[in-house]
Amino acid sequence: MSQTVEMPEVARGETILRVHNLKKSYDKLEVLRDIDLDIKKGEVICVLGPSGSGKSTMLRCLNLLELPTGGTIELKGDVVFEGDKPKNLDDLRRETGMVFQSFNLFPNMTAKGNVSIAQIRVRGRKKDDADQRSIDELTKVGLAEKVDEYPDRLSGGQQQRVAIARALAMDPEIMLFDEVTSALDPELVKGVLDVMRELADSGMTMICVTHEIGFAREVADRVIFMDGGYIVEQGPPAEVLGDPKEERTQKFLGLVLDH
Amino acid sequence: MKKSRLVALLSALMILAAMVVVVGCGSSDDDSSSGGSGDFQSELITDGTLTVGSDIPYAPFEMGKAPDYTGFDIELVNDIAKRLDLDVKIQDTAFDTIFTDVAQGKFDMVASASTITPEREQVVNFSDPYYESEQALFVPPGSDITSVEDLAGKTVAAQDGTTGEAYANDETDAGQVRGFPTGAAAIASVVNGQADAGIVDAPVVEDAASKGQSGFEIATNIPTGEYYGFAFAKNTPELLKAVNGALADLIDDGTYEKLFRKYFNATPPKSITSGTAAEDTGTTDEG
Amino acid sequence: MGDFFDIFFNFQFMADHFDVVFQGFLVTLKLSAVGGALALVWGLILAVLRQVPGKWLAPVRWLVIAYIDCLRGLPLLLVIMLLYSGLATLATQGLIPRDIGIPQWFGQPDPFWYGVMALTLTYGAYMAEVYRAGIEAVPRGQTEAARSLGMSHGQAMRFIIVPQAVRKVIPPLLNDFIALMKDTALVSVIGLVEAVQAGRDLYSEFYNPSGFTLGAFMFLIVTIPLARFVDRLIKNQNEKFQRGLP
Numbered sequence: 139m140s141q142t143v144e145m146p147e148v149a150r151g152e153t154i155l156r157v158h159n160l161k162k163s164y165d166k167l168e169v170l171r172d173i174d175l176d177i178k179k180g181e182v183i184c185v186l187g188p189s190g191s192g193k194s195t196m197l198r199c200l201n202l203l204e205l206p207t208g209g210t211i212e213l214k215g216d217v218v219f220e221g222d223k224p225k226n227l228d229d230l231r232r233e234t235g236m237v238f239q240s241f242n243l244f245p246n247m248t249a250k251g252n253v254s255i256a257q258i259r260v261r262g263r264k265k266d267d268a269d270q271r272s273i274d275e276l277t278k279v280g281l282a283e284k285v286d287e288y289p290d291r292l293s294g295g296q297q298q299r300v301a302i303a304r305a306l307a308m309d310p311e312i313m314l315f316d317e318v319t320s321a322l323d324p325e326l327v328k329g330v331l332d333v334m335r336e337l338a339d340s341g342m343t344m345i346c347v348t349h350e351i352g353f354a355r356e357v358a359d360r361v362i363f364m365d366g367g368y369i370v371e372q373g374p375p376a377e378v379l380g381d382p383k384e385e386r387t388q389k390f391l392g393l394v395l396d397h
Numbered sequence: 398m399k400k401s402r403l404v405a406l407l408s409a410l411m412i413l414a415a416m417v418v419v420v421g422c423g424s425s426d427d428d429s430s431s432g433g434s435g436d437f438q439s440e441l442i443t444d445g446t447l448t449v450g451s452d453i454p455y456a457p458f459e460m461g462k463a464p465d466y467t468g469f470d471i472e473l474v475n476d477i478a479k480r481l482d483l484d485v486k487i488q489d490t491a492f493d494t495i496f497t498d499v500a501q502g503k504f505d506m507v508a509s510a511s512t513i514t515p516e517r518e519q520v521v522n523f524s525d526p527y528y529e530s531e532q533a534l535f536v537p538p539g540s541d542i543t544s545v546e547d548l549a550g551k552t553v554a555a556q557d558g559t560t561g562e563a564y565a566n567d568e569t570d571a572g573q574v575r576g577f578p579t580g581a582a583a584i585a586s587v588v589n590g591q592a593d594a595g596i597v598d599a600p601v602v603e604d605a606a607s608k609g610q611s612g613f614e615i616a617t618n619i620p621t622g623e624y625y626g627f628a629f630a631k632n633t634p635e636l637l638k639a640v641n642g643a644l645a646d647l648i649d650d651g652t653y654e655k656l657f658r659k660y661f662n663a664t665p666p667k668s669i670t671s672g673t674a675a676e677d678t679g680t681t682d683e684g
Numbered sequence: 685m686g687d688f689f690d691i692f693f694n695f696q697f698m699a700d701h702f703d704v705v706f707q708g709f710l711v712t713l714k715l716s717a718v719g720g721a722l723a724l725v726w727g728l729i730l731a732v733l734r735q736v737p738g739k740w741l742a743p744v745r746w747l748v749i750a751y752i753d754c755l756r757g758l759p760l761l762l763v764i765m766l767l768y769s770g771l772a773t774l775a776t777q778g779l780i781p782r783d784i785g786i787p788q789w790f791g792q793p794d795p796f797w798y799g800v801m802a803l804t805l806t807y808g809a810y811m812a813e814v815y816r817a818g819i820e821a822v823p824r825g826q827t828e829a830a831r832s833l834g835m836s837h838g839q840a841m842r843f844i845i846v847p848q849a850v851r852k853v854i855p856p857l858l859n860d861f862i863a864l865m866k867d868t869a870l871v872s873v874i875g876l877v878e879a880v881q882a883g884r885d886l887y888s889e890f891y892n893p894s895g896f897t898l899g900a901f902m903f904l905i906v907t908i909p910l911a912r913f914v915d916r917l918i919k920n921q922n923e924k925f926q927r928g929l930p
Contacts, residue, residue, distance in 0.1 A: 242829035256833035493888035558888035575875035589772035
């Protein structure tokens with residue numbers, strides 16, 4: 139674990155993450171072709187698109203869970219990825235938090251343990267401090283009475299909220315959400331979306347790959363539509379969702395909105 | 398596999414196993430022969446063949462590779478078989494079960510540098526003695542063990558089931574007696590320094606030394622006055638008689654002396670050639 | 685058939701010579717406990733080393749794979765003999781200290797330690813493969829979540845992956861342990877008297893095989909309950925799996 143290099147502070151509204159010419163191929167299959175993205179601090183971005191469009195891959199490239207095959211990523215002005223090599227993996231991972239479709243809670247720990255483990259091992263916090271922070275975060279997502287339960291005793295929605303708390307406890311600058319409600323029973327989706335809404339209101343920079351159009355319309359500052367590895371269209375939700383300019387966007391929304 | 402088929406298969410296997418056991422137990426009982434003068438042929442496992450069990454190698458008594466085994470015991474056996482007009486089949490086998498094996502009829506006789514002892518005679522019958530032997534106490538070079546008394550508290554290596562092992566256990570104050578499946582392994586453990594000393598048949602130790610095996614030296618010989626004999630099951634008396642006869646013949650006509658000189662480079666002991674050993678061990682009476 | 689029982693199930697003989705066989709069985713248990721514990725640890729170390737990431741550590745991975753292949757491909761008996769003669773020879777030639785070439789640690793004689801080494805080296809290789817299957821069965825999402833939180837490969841393995849993997853593979857590990865316990869009999873070839881050799885010594889001295897039968901009873905008293913326990917563990921794991929729990 140490298141020493142904490144103090145990264146420059148970024149003011150709200152300034153660019154915090156910049157992606158340029160990002161590409162990703164698996165052998166011959168090009169999944170991402172030339173993505174340019176400029177994310178501002180405090181922005182809430184929702185990424186929509188059909189399956190296979192590359193939206194999840196792009197998200198996973200942002201914290202280098204996937205290694206792009208070309209392009210650059212700059213975090214707070216410092217290059218963290220260039221060409222095909224990560225230049226500063228630790229800082230990037232420290233500043234980003236990710237929540238997954240399949241929750242990925244650690245089954246051998248309680249909810250509190252899940253939220254504390256990385257605080258202790260990665261951030262170096264003392265156990266008592268970490269546990270107290272964990273209880274606070276779990277309370278914020280409405281799970282105060284579940285802190286000592288193991289994941290197998292929690293519903294899907296509760297597990298996902300623990301996952302969100304777990305990522306937030308690390309004080310990331312940017313939160314990445316990868317279709318986090320797609321695996322939930324419908325009646326549990328609202329609970330998770332409410333937590334995300336509150337998070338957005340509190341000023342967190344968020345990038346959400348999602349199918350929840352309603353959420354995108356109400357909460358997003360910017361909606362991005364992707365298809366075939368490209369960003370086809372992006373802009374405020376009223377524009378992209380209400381009056382899409384590209385034919386592909388229109389087709390997709392026509393397919394999706396009627397439900 | 399369906400359950401009923403599985404049950405049938407298992408039952409068949411168990412019946413088969415039981416049959417093997419019964420037949421195995423049975424065969425040593427119905428080896429024919431009650432009396433019959435000189436009719437040892439019927440006592441053999443295989444018609445016309447003398448099946449011999451031996452722990453190979455144990456130079457200079459038995460050694461070499463199948464089917465051309467050689468050694469003092471082997472050549473004696475070959476000669477005896479010729480005199481009895483029999484083929485020879487040698488079966489390499491572990492020494493520490495060899496007497497029960499022959500008693501159960503796994504072979505016709507044992508030729509394996511086997512000392513005649515009262516304990517063994519409860520299980521097998523021995524031929525007239527054909528070799529006079531003693532044990533050798535051997536040690537790593539430069540050891541300060543020079544006699545049996547010096548073995549107190551020490552680790553002594555021997556071969557499983559031999560008189561050397563019994564001697565180490567009963568006649569010394571050895572701290573630990575380690576048994577090995579072969580004599581060579583016992584010698585090796587002394588060479589390696591894992592045992593302080595070893596007690597193995599003297600001719601075998603001397604033979605190893607003369608063949609250039611190094612890393613040990615003989616501290617002293619232990620004159621145990623042992624005699625080797627060929628071992629037979631109790632229910633093959635005619636075979637025993639026949640072998641004794643052939644043995645006596647080959648001693649009389651000088652074959653024994655020739656073989657003895659070949660392997661031991663010395664004159665054979667009077668105890669064997671004059672038959673006094675046979676009287677000492679009383680084996681002739683039990684023939 | 686009555687004779688058969690008199691010979692093999694001679695309870696008087698078993699009673700008279702109970703101590704000899706029991707002492708041998710205690711050696712069996714000691715060998716199993718020490719060898720088994722070390723094999724479990726060594727196997728885990730091998731499994732983790734096999735997974736170290738990065739270009740520079742590729743030689744480590746190759747070495748471990750080669751080791752596992754060799755030790756799984758050699759008979760335990762051969763490994764015992766190689767250690768027995770090899771280590772002592774190295775010691776007498778002064779290449780390694782005598783204390784290591786002919787180990788007599790904690791009052792146990794050197795064949796005991798050669799046996800422990802052979803069991804550890806061989807069964808460690810088998811167990812490494814069991815652990816590996818366990819590690820590979822842990823869902824990728826676990827590693828992804830750990831790495832996303834900023835944990836290094838080592839931290840992810842130590843806190844997240846290995847604990848889950850080990851829990852999953854306890855039944856096959858226990859099965860390997862039962863096999864190890866039976867294989868301790870092989871150490872008799874280098875002069876250690878364990879349960880089977882005790883039976884053999886009795887057989888060669890008294891021509892009665894009931895010592896073997898007694899030894900067999902002692903083994904079964906331990907191995908059968910262990911095997912039943914493993915079955916129950918597997919059943920519990922399967923039930924949890926059916927209910928959709930991790």
